[in-house]
Amino acid sequence: MSSSQLPLADDLYLAAHDSARSRCLLTPATLGLGLAAALLAELVLWRRLDVRDNHIVVIDDQPTPDPATAAVLGQLLRESHHRRIRDWISFLATGVATDLVERRLARAGVVQRQEKRGLLGTKVRFVPVDTSVAGWPGTRIRIAAGRGEMLDTSDLVLTGLVLATGLDQHVLVTLEAHERDQLFGQLRRRLPAMLQHLVGHAEAAVGDAVMARRA
Amino acid sequence: MSATTTPARPSQLSTALARDRLGVAAVVFFVMSAAAPLTVVAGVVPTGLAVTGLTAISIAFLAVAVVLAIFAVGYVAMARHIANAGAFYAYVAQGIGRPFGVGASWVALLAYNSFQVASYGGFGAIASPLFADWFGVDVQWWVIALVAWALVAVLGVRDVAVNGKVLATLLVAEIILVAVFSVADLFAPDFAASSAPLNPGSLVGAGAGALLVMAVTGFVGFEQSVVFSEESRDPRRTVPRATYIAVALIAVLYAFSAWAMISATGGQAVERAGTEGPELFFNLASDRLGSTALHLGHALFLTSLIAAMISFHNIIARYTFSLGREGVLPRAFGRTVPGTGAPKNGSLLQSGIGLAVILLYAVMGWDPLVQLFFWGGTTGGIGVLLLITVTSLAVIGYFLRHPSGEDAWHRIGAPVIGTVLLFVVTYLALTNIATLFGVEPGSEPTWVVPLAYAVVTLAGVGWALVLRRTRRAVYEGIGLGARSATTGYSFSEAVK
Numbered sequence: 001m002s003s004s005q006l007p008l009a010d011d012l013y014l015a016a017h018d019s020a021r022s023r024c025l026l027t028p029a030t031l032g033l034g035l036a037a038a039l040l041a042e043l044v045l046w047r048r049l050d051v052r053d054n055h056i057v058v059i060d061d062q063p064t065p066d067p068a069t070a071a072v073l074g075q076l077l078r079e080s081h082h083r084r085i086r087d088w089i090s091f092l093a094t095g096v097a098t099d100l101v102e103r104r105l106a107r108a109g110v111v112q113r114q115e116k117r118g119l120l121g122t123k124v125r126f127v128p129v130d131t132s133v134a135g136w137p138g139t140r141i142r143i144a145a146g147r148g149e150m151l152d153t154s155d156l157v158l159t160g161l162v163l164a165t166g167l168d169q170h171v172l173v174t175l176e177a178h179e180r181d182q183l184f185g186q187l188r189r190r191l192p193a194m195l196q197h198l199v200g201h202a203e204a205a206v207g208d209a210v211m212a213r214r215a
Numbered sequence: 216m217s218a219t220t221t222p223a224r225p226s227q228l229s230t231a232l233a234r235d236r237l238g239v240a241a242v243v244f245f246v247m248s249a250a251a252p253l254t255v256v257a258g259v260v261p262t263g264l265a266v267t268g269l270t271a272i273s274i275a276f277l278a279v280a281v282v283l284a285i286f287a288v289g290y291v292a293m294a295r296h297i298a299n300a301g302a303f304y305a306y307v308a309q310g311i312g313r314p315f316g317v318g319a320s321w322v323a324l325l326a327y328n329s330f331q332v333a334s335y336g337g338f339g340a341i342a343s344p345l346f347a348d349w350f351g352v353d354v355q356w357w358v359i360a361l362v363a364w365a366l367v368a369v370l371g372v373r374d375v376a377v378n379g380k381v382l383a384t385l386l387v388a389e390i391i392l393v394a395v396f397s398v399a400d401l402f403a404p405d406f407a408a409s410s411a412p413l414n415p416g417s418l419v420g421a422g423a424g425a426l427l428v429m430a431v432t433g434f435v436g437f438e439q440s441v442v443f444s445e446e447s448r449d450p451r452r453t454v455p456r457a458t459y460i461a462v463a464l465i466a467v468l469y470a471f472s473a474w475a476m477i478s479a480t481g482g483q484a485v486e487r488a489g490t491e492g493p494e495l496f497f498n499l500a501s502d503r504l505g506s507t508a509l510h511l512g513h514a515l516f517l518t519s520l521i522a523a524m525i526s527f528h529n530i531i532a533r534y535t536f537s538l539g540r541e542g543v544l545p546r547a548f549g550r551t552v553p554g555t556g557a558p559k560n561g562s563l564l565q566s567g568i569g570l571a572v573i574l575l576y577a578v579m580g581w582d583p584l585v586q587l588f589f590w591g592g593t594t595g596g597i598g599v600l601l602l603i604t605v606t607s608l609a610v611i612g613y614f615l616r617h618p619s620g621e622d623a624w625h626r627i628g629a630p631v632i633g634t635v636l637l638f639v640v641t642y643l644a645l646t647n648i649a650t651l652f653g654v655e656p657g658s659e660p661t662w663v664v665p666l667a668y669a670v671v672t673l674a675g676v677g678w679a680l681v682l683r684r685t686r687r688a689v690y691e692g693i694g695l696g697a698r699s700a701t702t703g704y705s706f707s708e709a710v711k
Contacts, residue, residue, distance in 0.1 A: 027556045075227065082228050091228045163706035166553040187706075203706045207540050207549075210556050211301065211533055212446055 006110065007066065008045070008154045009038035009101045011137035012161050014110070015171055019134035025170050029093065029214050030206055034165040035101050036092030037202035040085070041157045041195055042069050049076075051194040054201075055083045068100040085201050093205070102126050110134070138162075138171040145172075145179040156191040157199065159183060164203035236448045242440050242457035243464070248382050249436030249530070250465055251523035253389040253516055256397075256472045257496035258337055262589040263429045264488035264495075266653035270409070270477050271417030273470040275426035276433060278418055280466030282636045283434055284459055286603060288629035289610035291455045292621050294441035296613075298695050301442035302537060303602040308694025310609025313683075316694045317543055318675030319605055324538075325671050326598025327531045329591045330435065331565060332572040334524045335360045336587025338517070339573075341493050345513050357577035363521060364573060368566035371528045374557030382522055389519050390468065392512055396500035397472040403499050405481030412474040424647025427640050431603075432596030433469050437461055438603070439530065472496075492584060528565055535561030542689035543682070585653070593651055594664050600644055601668060604637040 005011070012034055016026050024031060040056070043049040046064050050057040061077055063070045072092065082088070105111040110133055111126040128134035141159055144151050151159065162171050172180065187196075260272060294300035297309055303323055308316025339360030346354050400406065417423060440458040447453035477484040479499045488495050493516075501509040536558035539548025548560045576587050607630055614626035645665055649656040682690040 024554075026553050030553070030556060079226050079228050082226065087228065087232065091231050094231045094234075096231075160706050166551055169550075169553055199706055207537075208445075210551055210558060211299075211537060212442065213529075213533075 005152075005154065006108070006137070007068070007104065008042050008157055009035050009068070009097070010105050010108070010110065011154075011158050012038045013098075013101045013105060014128065014134045015137045015158070015162060016165070016167055017128070017134065018170075019128055019131040025167060026165055028098070029209050030165050032093035032095060032098050033089060033202055033205045033209065034161050034167075035097035036089045037164070037198055037205075038157070038161055039069060039072050039092060039097050039100065040088060041161075041198055042066075043073055043076075044195060044198065045154060045157075048073055051085060051198050054085055056085055056088060057083070066104070068104045071100060085198065086205060089201060089205050141171065141183070142175065145175055145183040148179075148182055150190070151186060153190075153192065153195070156187055157195050160187060160191060160196070160199035161202060164199050165206055233448065237443050237446050237453065238448055239453055239457045239460065242443050242447065242453060243461050244379075244383050244386060245443070246437050246440045246457065246461040247390075247465065248386045248522065249439050249526055250434060250461070251389075251436070251519060252386075252393055252465065252468060253519045254334070254337070254523055255433040255469060256393050256476075257512075257516055258341065258493050258520075258588065259429060259432055259592060260469075260473050260476065261488040261491070261493055261495040262584060264477070264485050265492065266585055266589055267422060267425045267429070267650055268485050268653075269417070269422045269426050269650070270411045270484055271414050271426055272429060272477075273412035273474040274415055274418060275423075275430040276466050276469040276473065278415075279427060279430035279434060279640075280462050282633065282640060283437065283603070284462050285629050286607050286633035286637060287437075287455070287458045287462065288625055289614070289633060290438075290606065291441060291444075291458055292625040293610050293613055294444040294454065295450050296617065296620065299537060300444045301439060302534060302694075303438065303606045305694040306606045306609045306613070310611070310613035311605070313690060313693040314676040314679035315605070315672075317679035317682075318672035319602060320534075320538055320543060321671045321675040322598055322668055323534065323602055324531070325667065326595045326602065327527070327534065328565065328568050329595035329598065331524065331527050331531060332569050333588050333591025333595065334520060334527065335364055335569055335573055336576065336583040336591060338363045338520050338524070340582075340584040340588060341520070342517055344494075345517070349510075355577070356583045357573055360573050360583070361570075363524065364566070364569050366521070367524050367528050368562070368569070370525055371532055371562035371566060372557060372559055374529070374532075374552070374555050374559075374562070375525075382526070385515070385519050385522050388515055392515055393468060393472050396496065396504070396508075396512065397475040399500035399503040400472075400475035400479035402503050403479035403481075404502060405483070406479045407481050409474070409478040409482070409484075412470075412477045422647060422650045424640075424643030424645070425651035428593055428596045428600060428644045428647070428651055430469075431600045431640075431644075432592050434462065434465055435596065435599050437465070438599070528562065531565045532558045532561035535564060541692050541695065542686065543678070543693060590652055590660065597644055597648075597664060598668060600637075600641055604634070604641045607634040607637050610634075 016031050016034065017024055026034065040049065043064070044051065046069060048058065048060045048062070048064065050059050056076065058076055064073060102111065106113055106126060109129060111128050114125055114127050116123045116125065137158060141151065141155060141162070162168050175183070263272065264270065293306060297305055299305040302320065304316045304320035307319040339356030342359045343354055343356045346352055346359065417426065437458065440454055440461065444450055444454050476496060476499060480487050491498055497509055497512050535544060535548050536551070538544040539546055539561065548564070550560060551557055552559050576583060581587065610630040611627065611634060614621065614630070618626060648661045648664060649658070652660045654660055679690065679693065
């Protein structure tokens, strides 16, 4: 098992899929909201964006080396009159984020495009090439929580988004109470305020989707 | 989310977000299906005639429509400015104060649950004789109610909503059916155009409050239009238009069909409603339309009632979800099933209440039609009337403190007129409960219902004050619903 880490949104995508049955554990809408926030968080980690109150500020317009985040950054620069975080999360969640992440995972050879012909036309889905790689992000958080180890910032955001999307009911369900407390303590103390804010917006967007029957 | 400058090329973001947005027709459909027209016309009106002995129901529908339209001016205006606009308590929390907001949220839970359990009773009572007629089987009302309950409970927990197209088809069929049957009433053998249903004098006479509550009950659901404030194509136009159109359509449809029904009885409305119950609506028209139309009408009556139950159950589950998300109810209610987005615990709570009430009525042998369907429905109607009244007051309060962005008519004019009218209606309603329930003045239902609402309000206020002392962050988030970025469920709880 390699300990090399995938980009944050890829980790979230894998955590959101049952690797044994390659089934998505979230509704497409909720998955989209989580991945949207994850891509924005990646840009924060790339030091391209800041999150201030309810707005996004581009602090560096250099394209990122990674095509997925570069595409989002490009879009942000083209649409400079839209800066509300919630608008961007909603927009990226319309399928843009899921699409970008699936393509990035396929390029990296982590997932494979699979076509399934059915009665109602062809269904495209992406399945993990190696199930142990696919299960790794969730396992990593659980192991760190179990051993009381410190997570890096990317994994802290991942943990936050796991909670915000309700994935914790799958990913963190086996944790003991003290492990959970330890994990939450890390989020509280070590996740930068800007990213806490971003995850909070993602969680609010997930809740709003439920209220408006879009979830 | 309007752009401050006109973009040089069409914005992909705006276009993508606009694609999912709803137009006027979609919102009207949603609102009217929550109002369940056939249930009101065939269920509430005849039962109301029988229980109260009052016939001036058409004018009551029209009067209530006017009051609600005036109320809606300020209501939809405020919806543009606040989060969680679908819930009355959000208005109360921001316009009057958070403690009364929590009180209002609990009143709403009680009122909406009354409607839901009422519909189980109505379904059982109405379906039981039909099953005997169609299949020759004699089934107790509560057996049928439990089957309907189980269906709603299973679909609710899996969050299977009735497909929008199915709902729209059912609704259109319902409206056509009500219209056709009402026109057929005009040719009934005993038809004699009656002025009693339209007599404005009865709105100031004895029993006026009872009539008004019945009418309000018929409109419940219209308040859901604002759920889509942020989802609509044009927040300034779509929701207000949809609300006024829905209220007007409902008013005209109900007023006409009630008038036609009462006129067709040739002055025997109260007596015939007493013996025939919900069948009155179908019997009167069947003389002209024949038995096929009658069976079709009955089948549609049952399917539309089921659709209404499922929709309403989902509304309650989401309401509970939003309160759980805020921490006003236990956090567990703010959880959903990840794979479906279903607000599971809210749904289970509602189903638990439904089951308890059906079993209670079955064991006690109480009457499902009058004592569950009609009393439950009108109890809910009283609750919603109280909520609308307090919300109207809250709109004034809110705009006094946040006057920007709306003109004086939206901020002060309409809300003040609406509030005064609503206080009059509420006063009449509370002093007329005996007539409404068809019981002796001073008997149990006349004080149990207002007392229940008072107790629930005070308990909510008390709980809010406890939260203010012990959990400040939760208190601050009251009324913000799922939206609040600081008081959501698990992540925000974890980092608090």
